[in-house]
Amino acid sequence: MGKGLETRERILAIAEASVLAKGFGATSIDEIIADAGITKSGFFYHFKDKNELARAMLLRYVRSNNHLFDDVFGRGTQLSDDPLQAFLIGLKLLAEVMADLPNGHPGCLIASVCYQERMFDREVRAIAANSVQGWNARFRATLDEIAKVHPPHEAVDLDTVADMMSCIVDGGIIMSKLMDDPRRLEKQVLAFRAFVKMLFAPAPASRPAHAVSAA
Amino acid sequence: MGKGLETRERILAIAEASVLAKGFGATSIDEIIADAGITKSGFFYHFKDKNELARAMLLRYVRSNNHLFDDVFGRGTQLSDDPLQAFLIGLKLLAEVMADLPNGHPGCLIASVCYQERMFDREVRAIAANSVQGWNARFRATLDEIAKVHPPHEAVDLDTVADMMSCIVDGGIIMSKLMDDPRRLEKQVLAFRAFVKMLFAPAPASRPAHAVSAA
DNA sequence: CCGAAAACCGTACTTCAAGTACAGTGTTTT
DNA sequence: AAAACACTGTACTTGAAGTACGGTTTTCGG
The missing domain is CATH 1.10.357.10 (Tetracycline Repressor, domain 2)
Incomplete structure (x- = not known):
């Protein structure tokens, strides 16, 4: 798995856990990127x-x-x-x-x-x-x-x-x-x-x- | 039902429909009060x-x-x-x-x-x-x-x-x-x-x- | 090993909702 | 008439969503 796909996968796993625990609307991008160890720019590079x-x-x-x-x-x-x-x-x-x-x-x-x-x-x-x-x-x-x-x-x-x-x-x-x-x-x-x-x-x-x- | 209870009931019914359709985190108080025809202060009078x-x-x-x-x-x-x-x-x-x-x-x-x-x-x-x-x-x-x-x-x-x-x-x-x-x-x-x-x-x-x- | 694409980082900004604070108003009840 | 009830209005703080864009590092094929 390339580095890009690896980060993408990490984001998805973290987001899934958060969505299942709090709901989609309450899942904040700031929280996801904090857990994933990336920046907001990095997130929006993967998902528009x-x-x-x-x-x-x-x-x-x-x-x-x-x-x-x-x-x-x-x-x-x-x-x-x-x-x-x-x-x-x-x-x-x-x-x-x-x-x-x-x-x-x-x-x-x-x-x-x-x-x-x-x-x-x-x-x-x-x-x-x-x-x-x-x-x-x-x-x-x-x-x-x-x-x-x-x-x-x-x-x-x-x-x-x-x-x-x-x-x-x-x-x-x-x-x-x-x-x-x-x-x-x-x-x-x-x-x-x-x-x-x-x-x-x-x-x-x-x-x-x-x-x-x-x- | 008194006027207060009536408003309270209206808020609850509107909120329930919204929560079931969008989730609790995505349910905005602004939307609830718009539908209920009250102000934000009115809402917080009923629910802290x-x-x-x-x-x-x-x-x-x-x-x-x-x-x-x-x-x-x-x-x-x-x-x-x-x-x-x-x-x-x-x-x-x-x-x-x-x-x-x-x-x-x-x-x-x-x-x-x-x-x-x-x-x-x-x-x-x-x-x-x-x-x-x-x-x-x-x-x-x-x-x-x-x-x-x-x-x-x-x-x-x-x-x-x-x-x-x-x-x-x-x-x-x-x-x-x-x-x-x-x-x-x-x-x-x-x-x-x-x-x-x-x-x-x-x-x-x-x-x-x-x-x-x-x- | 070099250059280009990929995979980010940093900063600054706009918009919108949550929630707080508090003073004021009309209405109803006692 | 006084008190409680049921609100309105205005103003504010905080925080997250999303945009914009330029800069930097890493990776990988040739």
Whole structure:
């Protein structure tokens, strides 16, 4: 990585942390440059204004999230030929990754943008919307594969189940941040996993409906 | 309502809309007072600073949300003696309310605070955390009632299922705002409803496991 | 090793919002 | 009629966003 890209990356990382902690409007350029050890001129050399910073931050975030999903669900398909088992393995791995973040999940930039939409131009909002749409389509395709082999037990819309994945993660992040308990997010992902399992897994004949109680 | 309270309420409503659209840090007092038709002095007569405004906004939001929950789930218990059916009715009503909001759900102030935590003092963050904790406890109690009558089919942690309710709503709000489609939120609530149903409802003997396909 | 492009630094400035301070005014309540 | 309430008006300080632009150092291909 060249020196220019390195500085740019440092700015983006610092800005992301600040935006997730204080919001975009309250993130000051003076603070960013102080943390990055550069001057204001240096900042504006890399980004012509705050909107360009936002665009770059978002693209960076989306790329890293895509890598994460490729990683965990790719591993899932390596470990099982059954699409349902592969997805369940991927969800378990995802939950583990979420739980292993040292200070908990720092937050979802997409959600942050969503709650400050009027601060951004159309392009930034489009990046956010398209990314989520892409993730939903990805999960929808996975669910289709599963449904081909394991017809669902309940007549639910698979698009909605695919959406649910993103909703659970975003909601789980909020919950875990609010309660200052990283494990809340892990548990939500595992609860979604249980939902998928209940929806598609063949009913085990050995376990009658009333045998298990969690109360 | 006295004249003072009326102005105060007007300020809070305008501020809430602005915070949900732009974030707390980017919400300017000048804009609020312009919309409210008062002067800056008038604003500071009601709230000594922005943190006091945040505190009042949050309390207002929590109260109105509590009323909504009391309303829909209260109606549910009126309409059925079975705790599961009552909860399912409440969820259906909640989904309807969410879908009937004219411009979609404006956003969750708790989530907004969560994504701008460093902007607020400890008290504001405590209000947010306690409120969600309260809702979780409420849903947990409901689930306990249900589990007494209908033992769950899967060994899931009921605290996590209770959390899931808030997660789905917050995630659904983000999703529907992002996609500019209010029905996304409604569908998420109904999907959670399907989850609860699958978890507790007695398996209908008339419908074998492989009879339904949504693909 | 040299020159040009890249990657900055320094200074000065304008604009705008947050928040403070405080004196004054009309209205309502007791 | 007095006091409390609900504001208005003016003036100020502080700080961040963003502009402008000239100067300096570092890097890298030829």
